[in-house]
Amino acid sequence: MASNSIALRLSGMFALVALLVFLLIGWALYLQVDKGLGLLPEAEVDARYSVLESQVQRFGDLEHWGKLSVKLKLLSEEDKRLRFWVVSDNPSYEFGSPDPKIRAFAQGPLGMRDLYLNDHNYPFKVRVSEFPAKDQRPPLRFLTAIDTETFRQTQHSLVIALISLAAIGIALASALGYWVAHIGLKPLLDLSLEARKLAPPRLSGRLQLSSLPPELDQFVTSFNSTLERVEQAYSRLESFNADVAHELRSPLTNLIGQTQVALTRGRSAEHYFEVLQSNLEELERLRSIINDMLFLASADQGSKATELTEVSLAEEVATTLDYLDFILEDAQVQVQVRGDAQAPIEKAHLRRAMINLLHNAVQHTAPGRVIHVDIKDEGDHVSIGVTNPGTLISGEHLPKLFERFYRVDASRTNSGGNHGLGLAIVKAIALMHGGTVFVRSERGENTFGINLPC
Known part of the structure; x- marks a missing residue:
């Protein structure tokens, strides 16, 4: 049956091995890329912040703050992923219209953090910085943020690509594995076709070793040895059957012949007694042959002496x-x-x-x-x-x-x-x-x- 095909089993094993390999490689690749993608938003936020940091620290008057606000607005419009918020006690020095949630977030720990907004499916990566008062400018909390949606989408696309490639790779491994197994098993198929030709009374043939892979040499040698034993057993069986027929035919012929002669015409009681006595001897001989054959048949089945x-x-x-x-x-x-x-x-x-x-x-x-x-x-x-x-x-x-x-x-x-x-x-x-x-x-x-x- 096809379910028991060695080629199909091997192709299934190839598919399993390919699945394990792709899983290991894909998982390792995913972890590496995920780590890299996780660092990209932070790196970009740091890059934007490093450009703006010196300008915020250098000027403390309202005029320069107005110019900085224009620049922050332009940066936000150029890259929709970017967001800037400035939180201060003086509304004139604020930017981005911070709502209570942003204000509460700004009062938290400094450094890189994640900010979740209701209108976004993915968090913002935010760097929270603090600038002390300078001239007219009060202390500030400066928030530089970037939307991580594009990075997460890239990450999901990578997962889908890895799964698709793994599926294609497994399918190809299965198909190629079946093809390779079919070619590799062809010598075994040839052996099977050759072995089918070896049936009684043609038991003298043997499987050939010359055109076979070395892995099958031992199998063919053992099979040929088995064939030799089968041939010998078959020859012995044929001889045994002929001998049995001969041994049983002689006493049966004697029994039939003597009985037919005795029945051709009337005989004396003494003559019938002699015939019956002769027949009894032949019947005893038949019984002896049958008992001996039954004993040998029992021995052939592996009977052992147990009452030692x-x-x-x-x-x-x-x-x-x-x-x-x-x-x-x-x-x-x-x-x-x-x-x-x-x-x-x-x-x-x-x-x-x-x-x-x-x-x-x-x-x-x-x-x-x-x-x-x-x-x-x-x-x-x-x-x-x-x-x-x-x-x-x-x-x-x-x-x-x-x-x-x-x-x-x-x-x-x-x-x-x-x-x-x-x-x-x-x-x-x-x-x-x-x-x-x-x-x-x-x-x-x-x-x-x-x-x-x-």
Whole structure:
């Protein structure tokens, strides 16, 4: 949606920054100009007063006072902003027809002050001066004033100009910011268009780094790494789906075939019993596959072993061997346990992992041979390795042996309940305990095992 556009967000941020900058600059400029404008009326009043001061002090007769009054009148007419008042006990030496308000103001403190008149919106800046008596002239209060309206209007015009310029500047910053952001984000848009093309089954493509800004290199590298993991997961999923279909198809085909044959014509009760017994074996196999797949799905969702108990691993292995006693006897193999260690484990899960490891070893051990279970305390973890004598496994297969449905024999020949999920479950149980799995094939022996944290 447009409200979530990065370009619009950036342009909004540019506008906000421009607003703050213009506010700071405008406020500083306004204060400086306001200070200057505030001094101008005082400076002009002082300039006018300095011209008249010597004339007022020099002469004290009525004749010269008349000439001074004419000059004050001319100055007032030339500049409508100027006002002069002279207050005295002798009306002959007064000027400007001072009313009671002016007279009261004149009797106040000397110096620069503000005078507010009813017919003006802005105050007059007034310099109140006092001249002592001289010859015929009595003491005087001399008021030199200037109307500050023009200065205040200038000040208001400056405020309006600053606000207008700030508004225009913010609008320009927003527009230019959007344009700059749109251009700057174009490589990201190109990446988005390129990424849209990467969908199953076309997962082998990768985003290119050559034409991108350096800031996007890390993102593209991470995205390509994610694509690689997705491709691998997708390939595993496709293989897993094919394996699941194959594993489920065989027992279902057997069930359907045997049932169809039994139904072609009448059979004896003994024959039907044999068919049902065979079907039961296939159904047990189906149930085992489904249970294993549900367990792995739960492990994939991050399930952890929670009911941990500190136990002797040698005792747990011995308990598992008791459970496998008949299988070991039928295979005519022996198991020797070497070493012991303590570790926090969930008993049911560990026994399931050991059953799978031992069952895997029994399947690949010739009659009369010995399988060894080695338990070692490695300091920060303990290892349980199940070693059986057998044909060496090629190095290219070793990293994949704990994957689901993976078999060294590509023909997928099955026997009994072996459906290729046993070692995958071992790995899942190790991960649920925060451990790892390992496999070695050397000197005529194959070792599969798990590492568990102490």
